[in-house]
Amino acid sequence: MFLSTTINGVDAKGRVSVPAGFRAVVKNDPEEKIYVWPSFEGGYLEGGGQALLDRYLNLLEEMDPYDDARAAFEQTIFGDTRGLAFDGTGRVTLPKDLIEHAGLDSKAAFVGLGSRFEIWNPDRLAERKANARDFARENKKSLRLPPRTGGGA
Amino acid sequence: MFLSTTINGVDAKGRVSVPAGFRAVVKNDPEEKIYVWPSFEGGYLEGGGQALLDRYLNLLEEMDPYDDARAAFEQTIFGDTRGLAFDGTGRVTLPKDLIEHAGLDSKAAFVGLGSRFEIWNPDRLAERKANARDFARENKKSLRLPPRTGGGA
DNA sequence: TTGTTTCCCATGCTGTCCCATGTTATCCCA
DNA sequence: TGGGATAACATGGGACAGCATGGGAAACAA
Numbered sequence: 001m002f003l004s005t006t007i008n009g010v011d012a013k014g015r016v017s018v019p020a021g022f023r024a025v026v027k028n029d030p031e032e033k034i035y036v037w038p039s040f041e042g043g044y045l046e047g048g049g050q051a052l053l054d055r056y057l058n059l060l061e062e063m064d065p066y067d068d069a070r071a072a073f074e075q076t077i078f079g080d081t082r083g084l085a086f087d088g089t090g091r092v093t094l095p096k097d098l099i100e101h102a103g104l105d106s107k108a109a110f111v112g113l114g115s116r117f118e119i120w121n122p123d124r125l126a127e128r129k130a131n132a133r134d135f136a137r138e139n140k141k142s143l144r145l146p147p148r149t150g151g152g153a
Numbered sequence: 154m155f156l157s158t159t160i161n162g163v164d165a166k167g168r169v170s171v172p173a174g175f176r177a178v179v180k181n182d183p184e185e186k187i188y189v190w191p192s193f194e195g196g197y198l199e200g201g202g203q204a205l206l207d208r209y210l211n212l213l214e215e216m217d218p219y220d221d222a223r224a225a226f227e228q229t230i231f232g233d234t235r236g237l238a239f240d241g242t243g244r245v246t247l248p249k250d251l252i253e254h255a256g257l258d259s260k261a262a263f264v265g266l267g268s269r270f271e272i273w274n275p276d277r278l279a280e281r282k283a284n285a286r287d288f289a290r291e292n293k294k295s296l297r298l299p300p301r302t303g304g305g306a
Numbered sequence: 307t308t309g310t311t312t313c314c315c316a317t318g319c320t321g322t323c324c325c326a327t328g329t330t331a332t333c334c335c336a
Numbered sequence: 337t338g339g340g341a342t343a344a345c346a347t348g349g350g351a352c353a354g355c356a357t358g359g360g361a362a363a364c365a366a
Binding site: 111 | 188194221231
Binding site for chain 1: 355
């Protein structure tokens with residue numbers, strides 16, 4: 001499970017250390033890689049392991065083959081997704097276009113979100129985090145825990 | 154089940170003994186860890202075991218991948234959650250940012266709340282406790298027993 | 307050749323592990 | 337019921353390994 005937020009340096013070659021905890025998640029994937037694509041919602045990157053890609057694939061399989069939305073999602077998500085392999089010390093090299101999309105300069109923030117993660121310019125992240133926290137606080141009542149199995153109503 | 158309140162010392166490295174009773178709760182989790190995040194409601198920490206995290210994860214999985222509310226909660230909960238493993242003597246190391254958020258100096262109070270727990274600076278906790286007691290006294294009339302089923306008028 | 311990318315080696319640091327010790331609670335026996 | 341032995345718990349410090357980072361050499365593409 002991808003957890004917590006870690007800020008690592010991006011060097012002149014576009015290399016960045018993937019947090020050790022994140023590497024551990026994909027450790028047993030057939031291809032030891034992370035998969036990253038530019039978010040179509042904003043200037044940041046989304047990513048995950050093989051399991052996440054499989055889930056998206058299954059979601060799309062259930063849509064109508066000639067649905068316009070399906071084509072759009074396929075194009076947007078899979079079309080721009082890169083599989084990034086680790087070097088000997090656990091780093092990946094981010095392609096230029098991804099770096100530009102996320103507006104990364106010297107630092108990159110890896111944000112764990114359970115089954116997936118995001119990569120942000122730390123400054124942009126701080127902004128969005130404040131918004132998300134306010135939203136969460138105002139809407140916390142909608143985040144109710146489901147009853148525990150076997151537990152009373 | 155997390156029960157009762159225990160105050161333990163926090164040393165210069167940020168290490169703190171997790172109360173033995175709390176450790177027993179997560180004893181049989183696949184990863185023997187506690188998961189801790191800064192509360193977005195105030196200056197203290199919230200935490201639980203794998204079971205609690207899974208409940209949040211399942212709840213979010215049921216929401217649409219690009220629902221705004223989902224994004225906000227993912228970011229707020231998982232983005233700041235840390236998985237903390239025990240050392241040989243049952244301690245965890247609290248990261249600096251969590252220590253700061255909770256304003257911990259030399260002591261930390263673990264407060265058991267059933268399925269989850271909180272970690273407080275003991276001074277802040279005493280303050281909140283006093284407030285809660287006052288609130289309870291002023292609102293005691295609203296604490297009514299539900300009518301007994303099948304009972305007479 | 308020239309620029310780009312990939313691989314490898316070296317280094318500082320932070321977090322983790324291990325060992326030692328005092329204290330408290332519990333259990334057993336008189 | 338009281339006292340002592342024992343085990344569990346909490347705490348402190350030091351050693352070590354893993355992690356993040358920087359630079360350079362070799363392989364590849366244009």
